[in-house]
Amino acid sequence: MKKTIWINRLVDHLIWIVLTLTIVVVALTIDGFFQFNNLSNVLLHGTVLGLLSIAAAMALIGGEMDLSLGVNMGFVGYLVAWISLGKGDVGSGWNLNPILAGLIGVGVGVGIGWVNGSLVTRLKMNSFLVTLGTLIVLGGLTYVINQARTLNGINPVLLVLGGEKTFGVPNSVILTAFAFGIAVIISRFTSGGRRLYAVGSNAVAARAAGIDPGAVKRRMFMVAGGVAGVAGLLIIGELGSAPANVGQGVIFEVFAATVIGGVSLTGGRGSYFDVLGGVLLLSMIANALNLTAIDPFWVEPIRGFIILFAVFLDSQRESLRMWLLKHATSTNQSGSEAA
Amino acid sequence: MCLEATGATKIYGKTTVLQNVSMNVFRGEIHGLVGRNGAGKSTLVGGITGLVTLDHGQVVLDGVKLEPGDPEFALNAGIALVPQQMSSFPTLSVGENLLVGRLPMGKHGLVNWTQVWELAETSLKLVGLDVNPRVPMASLGVASRQMIAIAQALSRSAKLIILDEPTAALAKPEISRLFKLMRNLADAGVAIIYISHHLQEVFSITDRVTVLRDGLSRGTFQTSEISSDDLIREMGASSALTKRARKSQTHHSSMDFHKDNVLLEVKDLSKENAFSKISLTIHSGEIVGLTGLEGCGKHELVQTLFGLQKASGGTTNFGGSSKVVQRPREAISRGMGYLSQDRRGESVFEQFNVADNLTMTVLDRLQNKWGFQFPSKAEKVAKNAISTYSIICTGPEQNVGTLSGGNQQKVALGKMLESGPSLLLLEEPTQGVDIAAKASITTIVAEACERGAGVLLVSDEIETLLQVTDRVIVLYKGEQIAEFDTEDLDGETLIRAIEGIDA
Numbered sequence: 001m002k003k004t005i006w007i008n009r010l011v012d013h014l015i016w017i018v019l020t021l022t023i024v025v026v027a028l029t030i031d032g033f034f035q036f037n038n039l040s041n042v043l044l045h046g047t048v049l050g051l052l053s054i055a056a057a058m059a060l061i062g063g064e065m066d067l068s069l070g071v072n073m074g075f076v077g078y079l080v081a082w083i084s085l086g087k088g089d090v091g092s093g094w095n096l097n098p099i100l101a102g103l104i105g106v107g108v109g110v111g112i113g114w115v116n117g118s119l120v121t122r123l124k125m126n127s128f129l130v131t132l133g134t135l136i137v138l139g140g141l142t143y144v145i146n147q148a149r150t151l152n153g154i155n156p157v158l159l160v161l162g163g164e165k166t167f168g169v170p171n172s173v174i175l176t177a178f179a180f181g182i183a184v185i186i187s188r189f190t191s192g193g194r195r196l197y198a199v200g201s202n203a204v205a206a207r208a209a210g211i212d213p214g215a216v217k218r219r220m221f222m223v224a225g226g227v228a229g230v231a232g233l234l235i236i237g238e239l240g241s242a243p244a245n246v247g248q249g250v251i252f253e254v255f256a257a258t259v260i261g262g263v264s265l266t267g268g269r270g271s272y273f274d275v276l277g278g279v280l281l282l283s284m285i286a287n288a289l290n291l292t293a294i295d296p297f298w299v300e301p302i303r304g305f306i307i308l309f310a311v312f313l314d315s316q317r318e319s320l321r322m323w324l325l326k327h328a329t330s331t332n333q334s335g336s337e338a339a
Numbered sequence: 340m341c342l343e344a345t346g347a348t349k350i351y352g353k354t355t356v357l358q359n360v361s362m363n364v365f366r367g368e369i370h371g372l373v374g375r376n377g378a379g380k381s382t383l384v385g386g387i388t389g390l391v392t393l394d395h396g397q398v399v400l401d402g403v404k405l406e407p408g409d410p411e412f413a414l415n416a417g418i419a420l421v422p423q424q425m426s427s428f429p430t431l432s433v434g435e436n437l438l439v440g441r442l443p444m445g446k447h448g449l450v451n452w453t454q455v456w457e458l459a460e461t462s463l464k465l466v467g468l469d470v471n472p473r474v475p476m477a478s479l480g481v482a483s484r485q486m487i488a489i490a491q492a493l494s495r496s497a498k499l500i501i502l503d504e505p506t507a508a509l510a511k512p513e514i515s516r517l518f519k520l521m522r523n524l525a526d527a528g529v530a531i532i533y534i535s536h537h538l539q540e541v542f543s544i545t546d547r548v549t550v551l552r553d554g555l556s557r558g559t560f561q562t563s564e565i566s567s568d569d570l571i572r573e574m575g576a577s578s579a580l581t582k583r584a585r586k587s588q589t590h591h592s593s594m595d596f597h598k599d600n601v602l603l604e605v606k607d608l609s610k611e612n613a614f615s616k617i618s619l620t621i622h623s624g625e626i627v628g629l630t631g632l633e634g635c636g637k638h639e640l641v642q643t644l645f646g647l648q649k650a651s652g653g654t655t656n657f658g659g660s661s662k663v664v665q666r667p668r669e670a671i672s673r674g675m676g677y678l679s680q681d682r683r684g685e686s687v688f689e690q691f692n693v694a695d696n697l698t699m700t701v702l703d704r705l706q707n708k709w710g711f712q713f714p715s716k717a718e719k720v721a722k723n724a725i726s727t728y729s730i731i732c733t734g735p736e737q738n739v740g741t742l743s744g745g746n747q748q749k750v751a752l753g754k755m756l757e758s759g760p761s762l763l764l765l766e767e768p769t770q771g772v773d774i775a776a777k778a779s780i781t782t783i784v785a786e787a788c789e790r791g792a793g794v795l796l797v798s799d800e801i802e803t804l805l806q807v808t809d810r811v812i813v814l815y816k817g818e819q820i821a822e823f824d825t826e827d828l829d830g831e832t833l834i835r836a837i838e839g840i841d842a
Contacts, residue, residue, distance in 0.1 A: 071804035127675060183764055189449035198439050201428035208426060210411055211441040 003328045011321040015261055015277035018313065026288045033291060040170065044238065047162075047172040048073070048281040050253045050276065051231040053261070054154060054183050055224035057275045060074035060258060061187075062220045063267030064120060064127035067251055068134040069228040072112050075138045076232030079244035080105035081151045084158060088202040090149050098157035102233055109229020110222045112138065117221030121214035135251070142244050143332040162237015172234045179227070183272040196220055201268025225236025257282045262317070281310065341366045341530040342418075342499050346396035347386050349379075357382045359396070360556040362549050364499065369521055369531045371541040371548035371562065375574055380534055384501055387532075388420045389413040401498060409501050419492030422563040423503040427484060434459035434472030437491050462490040466520055481511040489520065500524070501532040506540060507634040518544050530714065536632045538567055538838045550574055567840055571831060600624075600794040601656075602762050604646070608653035608663075613639035614817040616653070621762065621793040626784070628804040628825070629797045631814035631837055637797050640814070641764050643793070645677040646670045657762065671700075676760035678751055680767045680797070686751035687739050694721035694735035698751050700758035720757070728753040729779045745776025752783055763787060766797045781807055801830050815839045 010017075052069050059066040084101035085091020096104075116134055120127045144150075162172050187193040195216050200205045203213040236242045261278030263270030267326050285306050289299045342364040349357040357379045364370045374380050385391025387398050392408030399405070406412040425435050434455045435442070442456065459472035467485045470479065479487070485505055492500045502521075506514045521531055521544060535541050541548055542562060550557040550573040557573040566702050602621035614636030621627050642648040644655065646664040655663050658673035670677070679685035688696055698705060698717045705720065706712040730749045732742055736795040739750055744771035748768060751837040755763070765784065769777045784794060784807070798804055805825060806812050813821040813836040821836040 005471065008474070185449070189452075192446065192452065194435065194442055194450060195440070197431055198428055198435075201430045202426060205426040205428060206439070208410070210414070211440050264430065289707065 004325055007324045007328055008321065011317060011324065012262065012271070013277075014313070014317060014320075015274050015281065018279050018310070019281050019284075022284060026284060030288055030291050034290065038287065038291070040173075042283050042287045044170055044174045045286055046279045047170070047176040048231050048235050048238070048250070049253060049257060049283060050176045050250055050279045051179055051227055051234065052250065053257045053275050053279050053314055054179055054272060055227040055231075056254050056258045057184075057261070057263045057270050057272060058196070058220055058224045058227075059127070060263045060265060061117070061198045061200045061267065061270045062217050063203065063313060064217060064220070065131060066113075066116060066224055067128065068112065068116060068138060069224065070247040070249070070251040070254065071142070072109055072225055072228040072247075073133050073139040073231040073250075074245070075112075075142045076105040076109045076229040077236040077246055078142050078145060078232075078242045078244060079108060079150065079213055080153045080158065080233065081236050082145055084155045085151065085153065090146060090151055100156040101155075102158060106226055106229040109150075109232065110226040112228075113225020114218070116225065117218035120221070121217050123305040139248055146244070148244040150244065154236060154240070154242060158233065159237040159240065162234040163240060164237075165203065172238060174268065175230075179230075180272055180276050187272055192219070194218075230297040253282060256307045256311070260307070260314060262314065278310075282307070340364075341368075341401060341840060342387070342532075343399045344383070344387055344396065345399075347383055347393050347398075348395035349382050349386065349391060356365075357393075358554045360554070362559065363394075364530045364532060364558065364580075365529050366498075367525050367528050367819075368547065369533055369545045370714050372532055372534045372551070373536075373538070373541055373543035373574060374551035377553075379554040380551055381503075382554075383530065383551065384420065384503065384532070384534065387413070387417055387499075388501065390420075408726070414495070417496065417498035418501070419495055419497035419499070420501045421485070421488045421492060421503065421505060423505075423507065427488070428770060429475070429477035429478060432473050433463075433470055433476055433487060435478070436476050436487060436747065437462050437494055450495050458494070462494040463487070465493055466490045467516065475484050482509050485509065485513075485517070486520075488523060489517075497529065498531045499532065501534070503534045504536065504633065505533075505708070506535065506537060507632075514540070536569060536838065538840055541570075542567065554616070560602060567835075571838070571840075573835055574834075594652045600791075603644075603795075604656040606654045608640070608643065609651050609653060610636075610639055610643055611651045612817075613643075613648075614814060614819075617814075617819050619812055619819075619822075621795060623761070623791045623793050624788050625810070626794040626796055626808045628808035628811035629704070629795055629814070630799060630804060630811060630833075632839075634816075635814040636768065636817040637814050641677070641766060641795065641797055644670075645764055647677075665669065671758065671760070674759075674761040676755035676758065676762070678755055678766055678768055681772065687747050688755070689740035690738065692736050692738050693725065693730065693732050693750060694718055694744075695736075696739050697724045697753050697757060699719045699754055724753045724757060726781055741774075743776070745772035745780070748772055748780060749783070752780065756783070756787060761792050763792055763794045764797075765794060766800065768796070769798070769800065769803055777803075801833055804833065805830060813837055 032038055052073060055069050056066060072250060082091050083096045083104065084098045086095035087093040112134065116127070116131055119125045119130045160171065161175060164171050174235050194209050194284070198209065198211055199213045199216045206213050210246045235246055239246065255276040258275055259265065260273035260281060261270070265276060285303060289302060294302065344363070345361045347357055347360045348355070360379065360383055362383070372380055372383070374833055382391055386393040386396070389405065389408055389410040389412060397404055400416050400418060403416055405416060428439065431439070431840055437459050438455055442450045443454040456472050456554065463470055463472065466489055468486045468490065470483060478485065489500070509517065521533070522722055525531055533541070533545055545562045547559055548562050548565070548570070549559040550570065552574060581767060599632060601620055602623050603621040605617060605619045608617045617640060619627065629637050629640070639648055643650050644664065646666045650663050654661055657664070657675070664670045664673065664675070667677070688699070694717055698720055701720070702712065705716050718735050725732065725735065728749045730753065731746050742750065752768065763784070768780055768784070772780065788794060796808060805828065808825050811823045811825055811828065812819060813833070813834065820839070823833065
């Protein structure tokens with residue numbers, strides 16, 4: 001019985017084994033990977049990707065999808081920069097207090113989640129299509145705010161989260177690590193977190209157990225939207241400016257990291273700890289490809305192939321589990337029911 | 340007295356599915372609830388658990404009157420239902436499945452997993468299940484999941500546990516384990532309602548038994564004082580079961596004509612956990628009935644014949660080949676047609692119109708030599724089919740989703756027959772259709788037989804089987820336990836065979 005549990009754990013957290021192997025390969029083949037500055041770069045790439053992956057995993061665990069997270073982040077970042085800019089700049093001229101502006105921004109992120117969640121749960125609309133719609137709407141609205149101009153001269157207070165360091169570690173890395181810690185705790189140890197898994201696993205059975213799936217999902221969309229909003233504050237700090245197209249297209253990498261991290265697309269299964277593994281893997285691959293002298297046009301296709309390979313590994317997860325369990329039980333004859 | 344349901348009545352539209360039914364269950368009693376399909380068992384149970392809002396009548400548990408139509412109230416009052424179709428959280432651990440919605444919390448408002456595993460282990464021990472509560476639910480077999488559902492009911496300290504067909508998916512040793520558990524629970528003061536089609540089991544485990552028929556209660560009997568004959572009579576010796584003369588005389592003569600022409604020969608066909616060593620023969624022009632209780636393997640047998648499921652052993656001889664059909668495409672090209680019991684899911688394309696549905700199987704025939712297909716030709720074929728199969732619709736353009744159930748079924752039949760199959764596998768073709776549609780479906784099938792087709796008719800409807808078939812084969816828990824010539828068969832004998840009571 002112990003052995004089967006151990007095998008189940010191993011297969012569940014497969015990503016960390018893949019990640020370790022990749023680190024070994026990359027470290028042996030690419031010079032300069034293991035320098036502090038470069039590792040810091042890897043982690044920096046993983047901040048925005050990490051926050052958005054937490055949000056995306058949340059939606060998937062609840063049995064829904066949120067494609068709008070990337071543009072939600074971009075919209076919030078642009079909006080916050082714009083409302084806090086004064087006259088003479090390309091901003092709104094409102095000169096809003098940067099902290100207030102940041103809070104408004106996160107609020108807007110939550111609001112976007114509320115709209116998504118309400119459409120999905122109250123009007124029974126499909127979450128893939130709803131969030132595809134909000135993705136397009138928000139992407140367009142970001143351009144509408146100020147004719148798609150990039151906003152420069154952002155208030156320095158707004159750059160603290162994304163652009164500055166504490167004891168040599170970027171604030172955004174600290175914040176993201178913190179977010180993963182909170183996500184793990186909430187998902188494993190709070191009743192709200194467990195309810196999300198129950199709803200995603202079987203909404204009908206959840207209702208029979210006295211859980212309101214609609215309410216749980218609405219809350220989930222709002223939290224996910226809020227997390228994307230926080231990512232919006234990070235990205236403008238990391239870039240030092242607010243381009244109008246920021247956040248467009250990132251959702252693909254977000255979904256890749258989430259799925260590689262073992263989150264089930266059918267709901268009810270996934271761990272934020274493993275999502276972190278997926279995020280680190282993709283960040284490292286992106287970084288390694290930058291370090292090599294590969295023709296830059298080849299970087300994207302190669303990245304795509306690597307993602308496909310990682311998803312393939314994920315798809316073989318259950319066969320691997322069966323295979324390992326079979327071998328384990330045939331050697332010790334425990335014949336446990338879990339096999 | 341634990342449970343007292345009085346005057347329970349439920350009306351859907353024009354049909355009364357439950358009429359003034361009363362039932363009481365004592366503490367420490369195992370109370371059987373029996374009746375044929377559609378007798379009103381599920382509705383009565385729904386009324387008790389609050390999943391169905393009764394139109395009249397009330398349910399009292401230990402002196403507390405239950406809120407009608409409030410499942411949570413019933414749950415909290417101490418009524419637990421273990422449904423036939425287990426609903427659980429496959430991706431979550433066994434422990435969490437047991438405690439979902441009420442996980443124990445520690446000091447800081449965080450889930451106390453140590454306590455979860457401990458509580459789960461206690462519950463599992465109560466039902467005698469040796470399973471690690473940390474493993475995912477999906478890794479367990481049906482029997483264990485059934486036990487876990489009971490454990491869940493117990494951990495909610497239920498006063499009344501309702502088991503709906505709990506043995507349908509269980510093997511013999513598991514059933515005796517379940518029965519032992521039920522008896523222990525009853526001895527501890529829990530009241531149990533036990534719903535089953537398996538009368539043998541009802542006789543071996545229940546103290547009293549309530550019989551429903553056509554939405555009416557036939558009364559509650561002491562199990563030890565009623566004979567199985569009497570019980571069967573109470574369940575359904577209605578006029579529907581008296582043998583009637585066969586409808587079509589011409590059908591008979593044509594059958595004799597084709598008598599020697601064997602269409603399908605099945606020998607020792609087996610499929611693990613579904614059915615074993617089935618042998619049957621279908622002649623041209625013959626209608627063979629196949630029946631049995633839910634889970635007896637009839638559905639799997641038909642699907643295996645059509646190549647939708649894989650056989651684990653045995654041979655079939657059909658369409659000039661002795662190879663077992665591997666996939667539906669092959670079945671169709673060798674001349675089989677299959678009408679699924681899941682009409683909406685598997686038989687018709689609801690978004691398509693009548694013409695598109697009817698011509699689905701003959702698209703190749705509709706195109707000209709350059710591979711183009713003209714709608715006019717399809718329309719002609721469709722119009723023809725509409726009159727042949729007397730489909731009541733506004734025309735070939737009407738969407739099939741908007742047709743009545745009976746006419747959808749005629750479209751499904753027509754679609755299948757258009758390709759000219761020689762062997763028809765029909766699952767519950769008259770299920771849920773009105774009398775007029777039933778008659779014309781029967782006629783369509785009879786006419787196909789006259790043209791030389793053979794039919795395997797899977798049905799639960801005793802009346803239909805007696806009226807239209809030539810022979811009836813009965814399965815019981817995967818075994819072929821009887822084959823009757825319909826000519827000298829009466830309803831009671833057939834029901835006895837279906838229920839697994841040896842004649």
